[in-house]
Amino acid sequence: xxxxxxxxxxxxxxxxxxxxDADKPRLPIMGNRDAVTKTxxxxxxxxxxxxxxxxxxxxxxxxxSITQKSLKGxxxxxxxxxxxxxxxxxIMHRNMLTVYNEFKNVPDFKIISHTIDPKHDSVAVMKKYAxxxxxxxxxxxxxxxxxxxxxxxxxxxxxxxxxxxxGTPGGYVHQGxxxxxxxxxxxxxxxxxxxxxxxxxxxxxxxxxxAEVNTEIAQ
Amino acid sequence: MKLKVxxxxxxxxxxxxxxxxxxxxxxxxxYYGSGTLVYKAKCQxxxxxxxxxxxxxxxxxxxxxxxxxNKAQLACFVKYGIKETIxxxxxxxxxxxxxxxxxxxxxDIAEVLTYxxxxxxxxxxxxxxxxxxxxxxxxK
Numbered sequence: 001x002x003x004x005x006x007x008x009x010x011x012x013x014x015x016x017x018x019x020x021d022a023d024k025p026r027l028p029i030m031g032n033r034d035a036v037t038k039t040x041x042x043x044x045x046x047x048x049x050x051x052x053x054x055x056x057x058x059x060x061x062x063x064x065s066i067t068q069k070s071l072k073g074x075x076x077x078x079x080x081x082x083x084x085x086x087x088x089x090x091i092m093h094r095n096m097l098t099v100y101n102e103f104k105n106v107p108d109f110k111i112i113s114h115t116i117d118p119k120h121d122s123v124a125v126m127k128k129y130a131x132x133x134x135x136x137x138x139x140x141x142x143x144x145x146x147x148x149x150x151x152x153x154x155x156x157x158x159x160x161x162x163x164x165x166x167g168t169p170g171g172y173v174h175q176g177x178x179x180x181x182x183x184x185x186x187x188x189x190x191x192x193x194x195x196x197x198x199x200x201x202x203x204x205x206x207x208x209x210x211a212e213v214n215t216e217i218a219q
Numbered sequence: 220m221k222l223k224v225x226x227x228x229x230x231x232x233x234x235x236x237x238x239x240x241x242x243x244x245x246x247x248x249x250y251y252g253s254g255t256l257v258y259k260a261k262c263q264x265x266x267x268x269x270x271x272x273x274x275x276x277x278x279x280x281x282x283x284x285x286x287x288x289n290k291a292q293l294a295c296f297v298k299y300g301i302k303e304t305i306x307x308x309x310x311x312x313x314x315x316x317x318x319x320x321x322x323x324x325x326x327d328i329a330e331v332l333t334y335x336x337x338x339x340x341x342x343x344x345x346x347x348x349x350x351x352x353x354x355x356x357x358x359k
Binding site for chain 1: 263264265267273274275276277316318
C-alpha cells in the first residue's frame with residue numbers, strides 16, 4: 001500500500017510539472033484584429049491578422065532619426081507626454097524611471113516617449129529634460145516630430161486619447177497609458193502609468209514577454 | 220452595577236484625554252490632516268509621496284533651511300506659482316516653473332503648508348490661515 005501511495009505521489013508530481021510547463025503565463029494580444037481567409041495548398045485556411053504599429057519617423061533627444069527599423073527585434077513601451085506638463089507626466093516618468101533602471105542593460109528592450117507638444121519640445125528641450133531626469137544611453141528615447149503623425153499614431157494605432165485643449169492645465173488632455181509592444185509590433189498590454197502597482201505589473205509582464213519571444217525563436 | 224462603573228470610568232478617561240490636548244494641538248491636527256488631502260490632490264504628482272521630487276527636474280520639499288528662510292513667501296509660491304527661475308534646494312540648482320493655484324482658498328494653503336512644514340523631516344508647527352492671509356497680501 002505504501003509503495004502504491006509513493007508511486008501515485010511520483011506520478012502526481014510529474015503531472016504537476018508537466019502542467020506547469022504548459023501553463024506558462026502568456027500575455028494577450030490586444031488591439032483590433034481581422035480574420036483573413038487564404039488558400040494554402042488548395043485548402044481554405046482562416047488566419048487571424050493582428051493590428052500592428054505602422055512605420056513612423058521621429059527624432060530622438062540626440063537628434064537621430066528614429067523609425068520602426070530602429071526598434072527591430074525590440075520589445076518596447078510607448079507613452080505620450082510633454083515636458084511642461086503639470087499634471088500626470090511627472091508621476092508617469094517617476095514610474096517609468098523604475099522601468100528604465102530595471103531594464104537599461106537589457107539589449108532587446110526600449111522605452112519611447114512621444115511629445116504631444118513638438119512646437120515647444122524641440123530636440124534641445126528634450127535633451128535637457130533627459131539630462132535632468134537622469135537618463136543616458138539609448139534605452140529610453142524621447143521622440144519629437146510631426147504633430148499630426150504623433151496624434152494619429154496615438155489615437156489610431158496605440159488607441160490612446162490625446163487632444164489639445166486650452167481649457168485644461170498645460171493645454172493638453174491625455175491619458176497616462178504605458179503601451180507594451182512586442183517584437184512583432186503587436187500591442188500586448190496597457191498599464192496606467194500613474195499607478196505604481198500597474199507599473200510593477202508591467203515590469204513583470206515585460207519579463208514574461210521576453211521569455212515568450214525567446215522560446216518562440218528557439219522552436 | 221460593576222459594568223456601569225467601568226463604563227463611567229472609561230467615558231471619564233476619554234473626556235480627560237481629549238481635554239488634555241490643548242486647543243492649539245487640536246488645531247494643528249486638523250490642519251495637518253486636511254493638508255494631507257490637499258497635498259495628495261495638488262502636489263504629490265510632481266513632488267512625490269515622500270516629498271522627494273523627481274531627479275533634477277522637480278525639487279524635493281526636504282530642505283528645512285530653505286523652507287524656514289522663505290517661510291513668509293511659501294503661501295505666494297503655492298497660490299501664484301513660481302516663474303521660470305533657478306532655485307537652489309539642498310545645494311542643487313533646479314530650473315523651471317511651478318504652476319499656480321490661483322483658485323486655492325487660503326485655508327487650503329494653510330493646511331497644505333502645515334502638512335509640508337511638518338513632514339519630510341520639516342518641523343515648522345502650524346501655519347495658520349491668518350498667517351497665510353497676511354503673507355498673501357505681500358506677494359510680489
